[in-house]
Amino acid sequence: MEKPLTQYINPNRPALHLKEYERVGGYSALRKALTMAPKDITNMVQEADLKGRGGAGFNTGMKWSFVPMDPDIGTKYLIANADEMEPGTFKDRLLMEGNPHQLIEGMIIAAYAIQANVSFIFLRWAYKKAARLLEQAIAEAYDAGYLGRPMGSTGYQLHLHLHTGVGRYICGEETALLNALEGKRATPRLKPPFPQISGLFGRPTIVNNVETLCNVPHIVNNGPDWFKALSNSGDAGTKLYGVSGRVKTPGIWELPLGTPMDQLLEDHAGGMQDGYRFRGALPGGASTDFLVTEHLKINLDYKSVASAGSRLGTGTMVVLDDRTCPVGFVHNLEHFFAQESCGWCSPCREGLPWTEKILRSIEDGRGTIQDLEILEQHTIQLGPGRTFCALAPGAMEPLQSALKYFREDFESHISQKKCPWR
């Protein structure tokens, strides 16, 4: 089983520095890419069907193809979204701490494909180690001439800057990220226009997730067919799957896209800890719907998870066990989402704190049956299209599925006027 993304990541050894990275074939994809026409790289990535690994799952090559390629268009930007703040998600951290040059190489190729000359890594504030390693790697790449200087016969050159955020979840939303990078309030933007047309400072811009970009060198080196063959499913490539919660060996693994859920939980995460039973899991981070026992057999690819009523999201699973109160679990999540609402649109700004307060009050034994009705209304009224961005609809996914699968737990809180787990 090939693990292109993590093959050179060893948790017990420091990240590869430039020479080591080059020795194992690093930057060969870049050299190859520079011999290709930008358009051909975009086509290749599109054909490889590399879906965005940040959660939305949009075809990356197609996203690039919307960038205007008129040579007179002026400044364009390529941005790596490394603001990994989805609760339960830690996959990009592994990639950046484990092999920063892989990301840089992916970024240079992506930037070349869209002919952007300036790029940024927008890094989560808390990722101090990644920041240090990326800074070193960027400096090495500048010294080696991969950045900051015209490369080869193409004359193409790229500048890369590391930008560390201040720790706001909304900055993971690509347009809020752009505003934050411009020094504005981190509120999302109304689309269209999409960033490909008017992005950073109003210029054509591509924002890609770290994991997405890390795949790019491998696609360039090995071709679309190889990439598709990595997968067990209709979705191409491998995926970093993570598991957290009360499993025996929580962690992160690079597996073929479409690995079955029970296989991930049992073979890789080691099954539930002794004395704990599986009750459900959020398959792709905090803003995805619960999957429960009946779903254990499904394959973890975009389509299969969607047909089970959830989303693959970031592919990092949070497991709920039988000794943890689901109401408290969801309350914790809604507290996070309410706090991380940017305050731009009314439903999210006012609706999320309301759900959080209700959940708190149910958890404290002060809830009423009418509260469940209000919560259910919120799961509908905070749905996609009604709010400005996907934050509140995402926040409603664990809540709506908890109300569906764990309703008796909510009701027992209300009838017993206390949390049965406390």
Next chain:
Amino acid sequence: MAQIHIDKESYDVKNGKNLLETCLSLGYQLPYFCWHPALNSVGACRQCAIKVFKDEKDTRGRIVMACVEPVSDGLHLSVADPEASAFRSQNIEWLMTNHPHDCAVCDEGGSCHLQDMTVMTGHAYRRFQYPKRTHHNQYLGPLVHHEMNRCIQCYRCVRFYKDYAGGKDLDVFAAHDHVYFGRAKEGILESEFSGNLAEVCPTGVFTDKTLHTHYTRKWDLTMAPSVCQHCSLGCNIIAGERYGSLRSITNRYHEAVNGYFLCDRGRYGYEFVNHPSRIQHPNVRGRQVSGKELYTTLQDLLTSKNWIGVGSPRASLEANFALRKLVGDQNFYQGVSKVEADLLQRILHMTHSGQIHQPSLQEIEQADLVLILGEDPTHSAPRMALSIRQAVRNIPLQQTASTHIPAWHDVAQREYIQDTKGPLYIAYPVASKLDELASYTLHDHPDVLAAFGFDLAQAIGDDPLGDQNEPTLLRNIAEALLKAERPLIVTGTSLISHNILEAAWAIAMALKHQNKNASLSFILPSCNSAGLAYMEAEPLEVLMKSAKQNGISGAIVLENDLYRHYDALELDQFFESLEDIIVLDHLEQPTTAQATVTLPAATFAETSGTLVNNEGRVQSFYQVYMPKNEDIRPSWQWLTELYQIKIGLTPDLLYPSTPLLEELAASLPQFAGIGAHAPTFGLNGQKIPREPHRYSGRTAMLAHIAVSEPRPDQDELSPFSFTMEGSRGFPPPPLTPYYWSPGWNSNQALNKYQIEVGGALAGRHAEVNLFAMASTIPYPTKKGGVNQSQSVIQNATTHTFELLPITHIFGSEELSGYGDAISKLAPAPYFAINKQEASRLSLQPGVDIHLRIGKQTYPLTVQIGQELPAGCAAIPYNIPPLTGITWPAQGTLIPTTP
């Protein structure tokens, strides 16, 4: 055009609009908060949810926000859809979770957009069981009151204040349900347009602080359409009264003039009307006189003396003409200095020539290049500065065409163009707020600025487009002017410089010779400067001279403090030489102090009148209320009575004002046709009520005096009734006393008065513009002498400076300066020189000095104005005590004795 289908009804609508404005224009009741016709769409509040369908067979549809959804041909949508409607109601419930239940004590109550929208969606009962979040409020200065707990976070305030008006000190802070709209630190709002926050805010976060001191609900106000008296632009306002005092000024929309916004001088300048030093009774030689005795006294005076009349640029055409009629045209003088009269005369000759177009503010907003020569519009015509701020976006916005970003998509437009600005060139002696937008600024002596203008005209004449030589700055600007499609030149009288005017004219004419039609906007000193100048009268200098020669024994001064226009010592001598002086004015002021007879004159709120603005537009303000004190009468009425007394008739109190305007038109051909500027009749054969139908307390408000309701005041002179009686409907725009429509109690009922939301008002008659008529009507041959050159101090002695008059929004205009709030904002009299001059004289900023100008000495505080040329000092124009200075002027520093 596109055909759309709303709830099964089909409509032909305009392309390029969003669905919210389209639905509102079609009369649908669709609630909204963050969208504003002048600020466009951002999609933040999520209130205008509707459902759109893929096609006519689609029954599920999807919820979208109407304000960010474009019109497209064949679109099916539903406003009434139960899901959309439930979401709108839910959205209000969310907003209400933190909105206090303080409507009863909130200044916005009864004119609150949030109240209206809440009722519209049907949300009534509270389900939210938890504490509301609270905020601390800030002191924002004397104009705007802050009450953050009421905020529904629609972001309109910052979008207006920062994005639209260029303010820097109001912002949004924090996040999630704690977002806070205010200043980083408490303090006076710096923008000259801060008062608009009260109208832009859909609820009671930002309210009018001056109204707060004498609060009245909108429904309890007696209101009339009015015209701002505080600069030459003639912004349309609504003035409201209760219990005999003027309570507030709000914006009255005029699509070609002020649009949705006013400046703070215009909004808050009204306080002089309620000032404690209002003249309340006729006074003859220190004795209050009334009734028959007054008439006998006046009759004696009028028949026994040789009278002259002094008009006023801040009095109406009617009042000025009534005075002219009383004293005779040969004895009627403009109440301004010769230099001001000459400047105006020259401007009228320019406008009269019909060569160059005088633009409206709406046209200024459309300009694609602006050149400001010798003015700082932020201070001399503030509302124009707001228009110029929009104009500089026009060129960058042209680039959005290729991106398909629609015109209503505010955030995307601003994002796309970033900080790029269209060409704006500013030439003014000191730095100005608009400088931050300028492509080029020149700060220098007015004659240097004028020389720059003449050079530019020359460069335009040389046709820089065909010139192969090395480009220079001048040629670049000339080229930009020639390339612009709608170039605009702004100039005016602020610097009291003929050379500035001539230079601006030369540029416009040079462009015309290159077949380029530029607009030229003149900023004038006062609200009726153009109207008065059109009356062909001599200035004060001529009056002084002829007073000595012709044995004049009496002067009648109309609504004018001559000490604002003329040297105090000479005026003292002049007044001393007279036997009697009759002064008609609102307030006690230096000229009334010289009067032997003072007659209390009604303010703009207490009578009607007509003004001519800086573009020649003729507009009327209408009486709001009848002063309870019968001694306060309109000047035109006093003067007409005096005329009747003089010719031996019994004074007739109900002499209507309209015939005065007709007489004016008949006696001075340049005013021909002036009466047609506004309808003189009401609606449906009835009067238009000044009071809304919810006006309360009518039978009780005077019950402490007598329980029977007194007979209401009758208005025989205007199309209005003073009460609730009459025909409401939609009066023609010049006669709209307030905006109200069922379900729309706030100012946003304006939507219902427009043909299309955000566009022209319905039912507007043709307006009258004196400048536009000018080229067809022979202009009087009398020509003001034009000073071709000004004295410039060539060799500044160590202590003598040439003085430059710097106009200030607060303080430089007389009447607004009497207001409580505005007087707090006026600058203390200063003396500004550059750093080198200051260090040469060892003067530190903040030090008090004495400056001698002419024969007078003034105590002033030193300021540094780094851009000022050597040998020049800036002083605030017409802020007491620096009034009546003879321009051009120089000042000498007097060593202070310790």
